[in-house]
Amino acid sequence: MNDEPNRDDVRAALARAGLPASESEIDLLVAAYRRVRNNVRAIEALDLDG
């Protein structure tokens, strides 16, 4: 997994969903992408039985 998501990751995710974001919008979404990925990592690390 790429530890430091970047605009290429964002572009690929949006392309998979078929969303026609502009390059400037992709730039704006990088921070949001990192936030989502950080949330996913925190949840994957959670011990649900603890």
Add this chain to the structure above:
Amino acid sequence: MPINWEFATIGQIGGALRSNELTSVQLVEELIERADRLDPVVGAFMTRFDDTARRAAQQADEELARGIDRGPLHGVPVGVKDLLWTVEGPTTGQSAAIDPAWFEHSDGEVIRRLRAAGAVITGKLTLNEFGCGEYGGSEDFPLPTNPWDPSRWPGGSSAGAGARLAAGLFPAAIGTDTGGSIRIPSAMCGTSGLKPTFGLVPVSGVVPMAASFDHVGPMARTMADCAAILAVIADRPFTVAAEIESLVGLRIGVVREHHFPDTADADLAARFDDAVAVFAATGAEVVEVSLPHYREALGAFSILELGELLDFHARNLRQRWSEYTAGARLLMAQGAFASASEYVRVQRVRDAVNSKIAALFAQVDVIATPTTAVAAYRFEEMAAIDPDMLLGQLFTQYWNLTGNPAASVPMGPASTGMPLGLQLIGAMGADETVLRVGHAFQQRTTWHDLHPALSTEEGR
């Protein structure tokens, strides 16, 4: 002392209608005239239904004269968020991207129940686009402002409902709450609102935001009024006691962890401590509690909400991307940032949180937190706010993840003089307990009786 009808409660209006002190037509005409004067400032209405409201009010008066009484909402003006379908007009979701064919011009189930109870639907109320995007301010979509200070946000997304209640433009509203959209404007406008238990109020005929988090609920001046509205839209009895309510035997769990960030208003802790002291004085036992997996639960909420939001809009978003506001489309796009297997894992976290919250409610009857850490921002401040900081100041989303009933009632002013809200949460299905505790609080405080200067100065 004469009653200011624009700030009257549903109970006061009901009494006046039945004693011939007031007619529904008189009340509707007064509120129409008031909306003509104040709505250009408050920006609460997306669409007004003046003509049909007049006819419904006349019918309500005629029925009461013939001895037909449909209950507490009979003849009472009610506004509805512009995500609920009504037969009078379009449901826009405050969006230019909407396909008119999506939403028929018919009543959703909640609207049908309101009309059957004699309520007078007076118009559709502003929000931010689909409850998640940018606020209006364009020619087509009015900008809702906070009646306590029009340079400030009224909270979202049921912004028009909170603003209009606070401005005295009607006594009751129907909002929706996917991440706090009933409770946040209630807190920031100094009014009362309840997100009922998930599933208690039908969402058919409501434009979805995130289907497993969407709630429809009452917004009003008091918890007693919220109970009257909930009884109609949930189609089951909800009442609060007329006499002073004792809370002896109830346990109130107070949450402080994560709810007083460094960015909190300087007076938040004092207001919250005062509120907790009120409960102690009612005879309730007050205990400190913590919310399980708090930060992970908010992360889970975010991932699931974004996925469900994108799921509903994906097809339209691909075809009409630029017609959505930038705020809405960029939020929806974030639903593409987690995979299906991650979505499933997050659902397991949601189940675990729900189990632990159910266990916590075996120990306490109601949980109390601030609704938000801060009062309403100035619009000019909002563009510069870091999203993480803002989310850390709103304490509502956890309860959309779990589905528990959660109310917000006014608990006094922030350091800015703007209202702050107290959030009260109950066990699943214990909506009446939340209403009862909120009502007991309002029997012993007067914050819900305060009105902004905008309304009183420019009023009658």
